[in-house]
Amino acid sequence: MLVDQIKEYLESSRSADFESIEIVRGDLIGRVKVDKLVELCRYLKNDRDLEFNFLSMITAVDYLRTRAKRFEVVYSLFSIIHHHRITLKLAVNETEQVPSLTPLWDSANCQEREVFDMFGVVFSGHPNLKRILMDDDWVGYPQRKDFPLTYETPEFSHNRDKIDLANRTPREGEN
Amino acid sequence: MSAKVMTLNVGPQHPATHGVLRVQIDLDGETILRAEPIIGYLHTGIEKNMEAKTYTQAITMTDRMDYLAPMSNNLVYVLAVEKLMGVEVPLKAQYIRVLLTELTRINSHLVWLGTHATDIGAMTMLLYCFREREKILQIYEFVSGVRMMSSYFRIGGLAMDVPGGFDKRVKEILDTFPSRFDEYEGLLTENKIWKNRTIGIGKISAVEAIKSGLSGPLLRASGVNWDIRKSNPYSSYDKFEFDVPLGQNGDTYDRYKCRVAELRQSLRIVGQALEGMPEGNYITTDRKIAPPPKEEVLKNMEQLIHHFKYWSEGIKPPVGDAYVSIESPKGEIGCYVVSDGSPKPYRVHFRPPSFINISALDKLVKGHMISDLIAIIGTTDIVLGEIDR
Amino acid sequence: MGIEEYVPDGIMLTTLEKAVGWARSSSMWPLGFGLACCAIEMMSTFASRYDLARFGMEVMRASPRQADLMIVAGRLSVKMAPIIKQLHEQMPNPKYVISMGACASCGGIFNNYAIVQGVDRVIPVDIYVPGCPPRPEQLIDGILKLHAKVKQEKLKKNN
Numbered sequence: 168m169l170v171d172q173i174k175e176y177l178e179s180s181r182s183a184d185f186e187s188i189e190i191v192r193g194d195l196i197g198r199v200k201v202d203k204l205v206e207l208c209r210y211l212k213n214d215r216d217l218e219f220n221f222l223s224m225i226t227a228v229d230y231l232r233t234r235a236k237r238f239e240v241v242y243s244l245f246s247i248i249h250h251h252r253i254t255l256k257l258a259v260n261e262t263e264q265v266p267s268l269t270p271l272w273d274s275a276n277c278q279e280r281e282v283f284d285m286f287g288v289v290f291s292g293h294p295n296l297k298r299i300l301m302d303d304d305w306v307g308y309p310q311r312k313d314f315p316l317t318y319e320t321p322e323f324s325h326n327r328d329k330i331d332l333a334n335r336t337p338r339e340g341e342n
Numbered sequence: 343m344s345a346k347v348m349t350l351n352v353g354p355q356h357p358a359t360h361g362v363l364r365v366q367i368d369l370d371g372e373t374i375l376r377a378e379p380i381i382g383y384l385h386t387g388i389e390k391n392m393e394a395k396t397y398t399q400a401i402t403m404t405d406r407m408d409y410l411a412p413m414s415n416n417l418v419y420v421l422a423v424e425k426l427m428g429v430e431v432p433l434k435a436q437y438i439r440v441l442l443t444e445l446t447r448i449n450s451h452l453v454w455l456g457t458h459a460t461d462i463g464a465m466t467m468l469l470y471c472f473r474e475r476e477k478i479l480q481i482y483e484f485v486s487g488v489r490m491m492s493s494y495f496r497i498g499g500l501a502m503d504v505p506g507g508f509d510k511r512v513k514e515i516l517d518t519f520p521s522r523f524d525e526y527e528g529l530l531t532e533n534k535i536w537k538n539r540t541i542g543i544g545k546i547s548a549v550e551a552i553k554s555g556l557s558g559p560l561l562r563a564s565g566v567n568w569d570i571r572k573s574n575p576y577s578s579y580d581k582f583e584f585d586v587p588l589g590q591n592g593d594t595y596d597r598y599k600c601r602v603a604e605l606r607q608s609l610r611i612v613g614q615a616l617e618g619m620p621e622g623n624y625i626t627t628d629r630k631i632a633p634p635p636k637e638e639v640l641k642n643m644e645q646l647i648h649h650f651k652y653w654s655e656g657i658k659p660p661v662g663d664a665y666v667s668i669e670s671p672k673g674e675i676g677c678y679v680v681s682d683g684s685p686k687p688y689r690v691h692f693r694p695p696s697f698i699n700i701s702a703l704d705k706l707v708k709g710h711m712i713s714d715l716i717a718i719i720g721t722t723d724i725v726l727g728e729i730d731r
Numbered sequence: 732m733g734i735e736e737y738v739p740d741g742i743m744l745t746t747l748e749k750a751v752g753w754a755r756s757s758s759m760w761p762l763g764f765g766l767a768c769c770a771i772e773m774m775s776t777f778a779s780r781y782d783l784a785r786f787g788m789e790v791m792r793a794s795p796r797q798a799d800l801m802i803v804a805g806r807l808s809v810k811m812a813p814i815i816k817q818l819h820e821q822m823p824n825p826k827y828v829i830s831m832g833a834c835a836s837c838g839g840i841f842n843n844y845a846i847v848q849g850v851d852r853v854i855p856v857d858i859y860v861p862g863c864p865p866r867p868e869q870l871i872d873g874i875l876k877l878h879a880k881v882k883q884e885k886l887k888k889n890n
Contacts, residue, residue, distance in 0.1 A: 192425060192664060220552055223667065224693040228680050241678065243665055243693075247552065247566060250573040254665060274555025277701040300382040300730060301845075302810050309844060310390050317844040318394070321837070354814055357763050357793040361770070362811060383811040384767055387845035403840065409768035453771070472778035479775075490768065490864055727767050730808075 168216060168251060170195050176216065181207060196254045204257060205266050211244060211253070212271060219244040219253060222268065225278040227286045231312040236260045238288055242268075259288065267293040285310040347375065352715070354383045360457060360719065361726030365703070367715065374715060377707045379700050384730040392690045396656035397423055397497060400687060405491035407692060408728040411450040413442050414670040416495040419690070421576060422677040423497050426664040427657070429631055434622035435499035436578040441512070441615040442485070442494065443577075444608040448519075449478045450671035450723075451601050451608075458598075458720035459530065462539050467526065474522055481511055497657060498632040499625030509616060516613050523605055531599070540594040544706040544718040547592060554702040557695055558673030559600045560722065564592030570669040577668075581618075582611050594721045601723075604671075631657055656685035672696055672723050692731060696724040748886050755799075755825060756878040758787040762798035762822065764815075766805025769832035772864040773804045781867035786874060795821040800877075801854075802870075806834035807847045819854040827881065829873055830856045833863045 168176070173195055174188055184203040189196055199207060211219040223243040231237060236258040245252045259265055267290040268275035279290045280299040287308040290296060298305060307314050320330050352365040362383035368376040388407060392400040404419045405412040417439060424431065431439075456471030479489045485504050486492035494501050530536045546556070548564040561568060569586040571579045587603035589596030625632040629648040638645040659681040667676035673695025680689040699722045706718050765773055777783050777791065792798040795818045807815060819828070830850045833839035836859040838848035850856060857880065860873035 191662065192428070194665070221557075222555055223674065224665070224676055224678065224691070226678060226691040226693075228663075228689045233682075241663075243676070243678075247568045252574075272555060273553050274698045274701065277697060281697075298382075300385040302382075309387065315844075316387075316390060316394055316842075318842050319838070319848055321842075354811065355764060355795075355818060357791070362766055383808060383814070384806065385808050385810065385845050386806055386841050387843040388841075391841060391843050406768055406840075409771060468774075469779045472775055473780065476775070476778075476780050489866060490772065 168249060170251070173217065173251060173253070181210060194252070194254060196256060199255050199257055201257055201259060201263065201265060204255075205268065205271070207255075208242075208244070208268060208271055217246065217251075218248050219246045219251075221245040221247050222272040222274050223252075225268070225275060225282060227282045227288055229286060229310065229312045234258070238286060240265055240282065240288060261287065264289045264291040266291055269293055284308070287311065360724060363700070363719070363724070363726055363729075365715070365719070367707075367712070369712070372711045374707050374710055374712065377704050377715065379703050381697075381700070381726070381729050384726045386727075386731060388731045389690055389692070392687055394686065396685045397659070397687060398656060400690065401495065401497075402491070402493045404692075405493055406727060407694070407731055408450075408670065408672065408675070408696070408725045409490065410453050410725055411446045411671050412491050413446040413494065414450075414668065414675060415692075416493060417443055417577070418666060418668045418670070418675050418677040418692075419679075420495045420497055421668065422664050422666040422679045423659060425666055426662060426679055426681055427497070427631065427659045429498050429626055429628065431499055431577070431626060432623045433578065433620050435624050435626075437615050437619050438500060438504060438624070439495060439577050440579060440582065441612055441619075442482075444611045444615070445478050445481060445512075445515075447608045447671045448605055449475055451605050452478075454601065454671075454720075454723045455526065458717075458723075461716050461720045462536070464530065464533075464536070467529065470522070470526065474519065477515055477518075481508075481515070484508065484511060496625060496632070498628065499623065503624040512612065512616050516609060516616070519609055520606070523602065523609075527602060531602075537595065539713075539717060540598060540721075542591075543594045543710060543714050544721060545591060545593045546702070546706055550705060551592065551702075554705065555698040556673070556702055557698070558669070558671070558723075559597055559604065560673065560699055562586065563589035563596040563600045565590055570667060570674060574667075576666070582614050584608075584611050594717055597721050658683060658685050667693065670695060672725065672728070673699060675728075692728075694728040694731065696722070696726075697729045700724050700729060748884070749882070751886060752882040752884055755884075756881040759800045759827070759878075759881075760790050760792050760798050761788055761800045761802050762795055762818070763791045763793055764801055764803055764818070766803070766807065766811070767834070769804035769835070769864040772867060773802060773831065773870065776867040776870050781871060783871070783874075786871075786878070788874070795819075796823065798822060799825060800827050800829065802829045802831050803835045803850045803854075803856075804831040804864075806832075806839060806841060807850050807853070808845050809847060812847050812853050815850070816853050825881075827858075827877060828854055828856045829858045829860060829877060831860045831862075831870060831873070832865060833861055836861060839863060 170190055184207040186198040211217055223245050225242055227238050227240045237260050240257045242255040279293055282288050283296055284298045284300050348369045350367050354362040354364045364380040366378045367374050388403050392403050404415040407415050452471040452475050456468040459467035482492050483489050486494040548566045551561050551564045584607045587600045589600050633652045634645040634648055639649045661683045663680040665678045667674050675695055676693035678691040682688040707715055830836045835850045838846055858873045858877045862869050
C-alpha cells in the first residue's frame with residue numbers, strides 16, 4: 168500500500184491510539200500514546216492489509232530541556248510482504264515506564280536493554296532488563312545529554328603546564 | 343544419579359569468537375541447553391562521540407563499526423543525511439558507490455568464508471580468501487589512499503573522482519575472481535566433512551527468523567525473499583540486474599550456499615556498473631553541501647564564502663530526523679539521524695544487523711554440541727565492532 | 732683471530748646473552764588477541780602476502796600460558812581492561828607487548844568514557860605501532876624492532 172493510503176486507513180480505524188500521524192519526506196510517522204503501544208503494534212502486525220511483521224529498530228533520543236517530555240522512544244516497523252515502513256514515536260519523561268514489545272517480537276529484547284542501558288528508560292514487562300553494553304556496576308546513563316563525553320585533553324609539550332595531569336583536564340583559568 | 347548442569351564460559355579471548363564475544367553456556371554432558379551471549383567488551387561510544395563532530399567528520403567514525411565492510415557503513419550514514427537534507431546525488435557518483443559497495447560485500451564475505459572454514463577446520467580457506475581480499479584492498483587504496491577505513495563517500499557524492507586506471511583494475515578483478523570462487527566451491531560444497539558439520543546445524547524456520555529480527559543471508563537461507571536492494575532500492579540499485587539467492591532449510595549449509603552465490607551476484611553487479619558508468623560529476627553541484635572547486639574559489643566571492651562556511655562550520659541540515667536502511671553484507675543496517683539545525687548531529691543511531699542476529703543465538707544453538715556452537719557463531723557472521731559500537 | 736683459531740670447525744663462540752637473545756627473538760609466539768579493526772590487518776599480516784611465518788611467528792597460540800608476545804590489536808574498552816590485565820599476568824616471563832594501532836597506543840580517535848586512553852595504562856608496553864589501522868608492513872617493522880630490542884637484552888631483566 169502507498170504511504171497516503173496507509174495514513175488514511177490508520178486515521179479511520181485506529182485514531183484513538185495516535186496523537187498524530189503525518190508524512191514527512193515520504194515516511195509515515197505516527198506519535199503514539201504510551202498505554203496504547205502494545206495493542207497498536209499487535210494490530211499493525213496482524214492486520215491483513217498492513218502486516219508490519221518485522222521490527223527493525225528501537226532507539227531513544229534525549230531532548231533535554233527542549234521538549235516537555237524528555238525522552239522520545241522511536242520504533243521502526245517494516246512489512247516484509249508489502250515492503251512498507253512505519254515509524255512510531257513515544258514521548259516519555261524520566262519516571263514513566265514504557266510497555267515492552269517482547270511478547271510480540273524477540274528482537275525487542277536486546278534493543279530495549281540497550282535503550283535502558285544508555286538512557287535509563289524502564290520497559291515494564293521485559294524479562295531481563297539489565298545493562299548490556301556497559302559494565303553491570305556502571306553508574307549513570309551514557310547517552311543522556313547531561314552525561315559528559317569525558318574528553319581527556321591530550322598532553323603535548325606545549326600545554327604540559329596548562330593541564331591538570333591527574334585527570335587530564337585544563338586547569339582553572341586555562342581553556 | 344541426577345544430571346548436573348555445568349556452566350561454561352566461552353570467554354572474551356577465544357580464537358574462534360571473531361572478536362571479543364563472551365558466550366555463557368549451560369551444558370548437560372556435551373549438549374548445550376542454553377547459550378547466552380554477553381557483549382559490551384568493545385563498546386566504544388561511537389554514537390555519543392559522533393555528536394561531538396561535524397557531519398563530515400563523523401563519516402570517519404562510521405568506518406570503525408563494521409570494519410569488514412567499511413564502505414557499507416559510510417553509505418548508510420551518508421544516505422541518511424542526504425535524505426534529511428534532500429540532496430540529489432549525481433548518477434556517476436551513485437554508480438561508483440554501487441560498485442564500491444558491492445566490492446565491499448565481496449570483501450566481507452571473503453573474510454567470513456575464510457574464518458568460518460578455519461573454525462570448522464579447513465584452514466587453507468583463510469589463506470586463499472585473504473589472497474583475494476588483497477586485490478580489493480588495493481582498489482580501496484587506489485581510490486582513497488587507505489587500505490581499510492577509506493571514508494570515501496561524502497554527503498552529496500564522493501570525496502574525489504576515481505583516478506585513471508580504475509577501470510583496468512576492476513576489470514582485472516572481474517576476470518580473475520570467478521575461477522577463484524569456483525576453486526572455493528570445489529573445496530567445500532561437496533566435501534563430506536563440510537556437509538557433515540554444517541547440514542542440519544543451527545536450523546531456524548522462517549517464522550522464527552522474522553520474529554527474532556534476523557535479516558540478510560540468515561533470513562534468506564530460511565526461504566524468506568527479502569533483499570532491501572530489491573524491495574526498497576537506494577542509490578540507483580533499480581538499474582541493475584541481479585538475482586537474490588534463497589535457501590530452503592535454514593541451516594548452516596544453506597547459509598554457506600547463499601553467501602557464496604551472493605559473491606557471484608556481486609561480481610555481476612560490479613561488471614554492470616563498470617560498463618554502464620555514466621559521465622558526470624562525482625559530487626553534487628549544490629555549493630551549500632559540497633565544497634566548490636579551487637578555481638571557482640579563487641575567482642568568485644560567493645564561492646569563497648561557501649568554501650569558508652563549509653570548512654569552518656560545516657553543513658547544516660534542517661531540523662528533523664530520517665531513517666534509512668540498506669542491505670549490508672550482514673543484514674539490514676539502518677541509520678537514524680536527528681538534526682537540530684546545528685553543524686553537529688544531535689543524535690545518530692545505527693541499527694546493527696549483527697546485534698540482533700546474535701541475540702537469536704540461543705534459538706540456533708539449543709540441543710547442539712560445543713563444536714556446533716563454534717560453527718553457528720561463524721555462520722551468523724558477526725562483527726563485534728558493530729554489535730558494541 | 733684469538734681463541735677461534737684453535738677451535739675445530741663448526742663451533743662458534745659467543746656470549747650467553749647473545750645466544751639467548753637470538754633464540755628468544757627467532758621464535759616468538761604471539762597470543763591471538765585481536766580486538767577490533769587492527770585485528771583484521773594483523774590477520775592479513777599472517778596471511779600469504781605479508782607472510783609472518785618467515786619470522787618464526789606463524790603459530791598463534793590461543794592460550795596465554797603458551798605465548799610470549801601479546802599484540803594488542805584494537806581499541807581497549809573499559810569493560811575489557813581487567814581481562815587484558817589477567818591475560819597479561821597469565822603469560823609466563825619473558826613476555827613482550829606490542830601495542831598495535833592508534834587506539835591501543837593512545838586511545839586513537841575515541842577520546843571518551845568508554846575507551847581506555849592507551850593500553851599502557853593497564854599493562855607495560857614494549858613497542859608502539861601507530862596507524863589506523865597500521866599497514867602490514869608497519870606491523871612487521873614494529874616486530875622487527877622488537878626482535879632487535881630482544882636480541883640485545885641483558886639477562887638480569889627477567890630474573
